[in-house]
Amino acid sequence: MTPVSESPARSAPRRLPRGALIGLAGVLAALAVVWQLAAHRLQREIVAALGPRSEVESVGLAWGGVEILGLRIAAAPGSGWPAADELRAPRVVVAPDLWAALRGRFGVRSVRIEDGYISLLRARDGQLQVLPALLGRRAKPAAERSGGSLPTVRIGEVQLRGTEIAFYDASVRRPPLALRLVDMQAQIGPLALPALDEPTQIDMVVVVKGSKAGQDGRLELRGSVTGTTRDAALKLGLRRVDLLALQPYVNQVAEGGVKRGTLDLDLAPTVKRQQLHAPGHMTLSRLELGDGNFAGLPRKAMVAFMGKHDRIELDFTLEGRLDDPAFSLNENLATRVASALGNVVGLSVEGVVEGVGSVVKGLFGR
Known part of the structure; x- marks a missing residue:
């Protein structure tokens, strides 16, 4: 009597060779090192760029990037700015651009501002002024840059969550008309700072206070x-x-x-x-x-x-x-x-x- 042959056992799942696993682990470790270096550089650039009119409770590395707590940028004394502050934010997270870092370049993937406050001024000539403490300065090479100078940087996206905008319009009356825009949810980017020489996409929803x-x-x-x-x-x-x-x-x-x-x-x-x-x-x-x-x-x-x-x-x-x-x-x-x-x-x-x-x-x- 011919014995009945047993069905072949299911083949075991393929496993990556040990060498491939070691190589993958090495790549991930290298990316982690690059990310850390990029985040540390980003932290230094942020501290230098905020300028002398800024106040922060702390700046440090956190999950996702550089975390800034208790940020305040005061308006310049005697500048005629209609608000005491240009910017306030209890929490800002700035994420480095890993792929830019791999190419030896400095970049920011995203900036997230939570529950912030930003004041804007429309001057008598109709020109809109936004964050002059940051955007009103020319960029300089790193070797020439001193504290408060803005680096040349490309930001992939700025996210505003629950932000209040105080819009002052000096073109219609003096003192300027004040409009309150609250609970802003916005995605803005990319931003090539400070040149602003490439198209920036805007997607914004905000409440206009009555x-x-x-x-x-x-x-x-x-x-x-x-x-x-x-x-x-x-x-x-x-x-x-x-x-x-x-x-x-x-x-x-x-x-x-x-x-x-x-x-x-x-x-x-x-x-x-x-x-x-x-x-x-x-x-x-x-x-x-x-x-x-x-x-x-x-x-x-x-x-x-x-x-x-x-x-x-x-x-x-x-x-x-x-x-x-x-x-x-x-x-x-x-x-x-x-x-x-x-x-x-x-x-x-x-x-x-x-x-x-x-x-x-x-x-x-x-």
């Missing part, structure tokens, strides 16, 4: 911008923003002020070679006027219209050159916008041109 509790709005901004050339392709959205919080802008249109109302806006600005083109759609809801006129339209006509409608909608387009100090709007376009608003209310008033131009330039131009 004049009273329960009247907060929302701002969303997405797209890209290049700092040096100011080329941009952005999409901006505002939802239920309290008009009372924007009174200095609104007063340029509503001669007697606005007692109540909200603003919704969709704007898609693009800038190429200093030329701005920005189609937009604006909605004014639950509008209650003061004693004066609105955008050149008689108050009586506006009250009659708003008595039958709870909102005003209009389309417009901003056009102009950013290098023009006057930042003038295209007259033909302004006329079409004015006619559209006049048609909505049932009037044709030349004063609408100036009114609409003022508010739009006040909000988004110089």
Whole structure:
């Protein structure tokens, strides 16, 4: 009788040769050493770059990179900066770029700011100033750099979590108008500092504080911008923003002020070679006027219209050159916008041109 052959046993799982395991362990150890060296260098650069107006509770290595606790950068005395601090953050984590380190270069993979505070100033000429203590200095080679000089560095991404923005606008009044933007969630990058000579992607959502509790709005901004050339392709959205919080802008249109109302806006600005083109759609809801006129339209006509409608909608387009100090709007376009608003209310008033131009330039131009 022929014996029945047993089925072959399942083959044992393949194992890496011992030499391969040793080689892999060596590679991982080498990467860990490179990461440590990059993190230590990053720590030194951060301490040097923060400058004499900075205060920190501690700077050290942590899981993920260099951890900065209790960071504060004070505004320069006598500079006219409208806030006491340019930046505050209880915790910042800066992660080195490992692959840049392997190539012998200095880079930052990410910067994460948690529950921070940043103040911004829009000067009387319309220029936006951000962290002058850091971004207002020229880069120098490491051999020439002294304390407080900013190194040339590429940051892959800046993450803002729960950040508050204090936006001061000196272009509409003195002292500057203060707007509070809170609970910002944003990803911004890459950033080539301090040159800002490559496109930076922006993905931002933030709450716009209203004049009273329960009247907060929302701002969303997405797209890209290049700092040096100011080329941009952005999409901006505002939802239920309290008009009372924007009174200095609104007063340029509503001669007697606005007692109540909200603003919704969709704007898609693009800038190429200093030329701005920005189609937009604006909605004014639950509008209650003061004693004066609105955008050149008689108050009586506006009250009659708003008595039958709870909102005003209009389309417009901003056009102009950013290098023009006057930042003038295209007259033909302004006329079409004015006619559209006049048609909505049932009037044709030349004063609408100036009114609409003022508010739009006040909000988004110089």
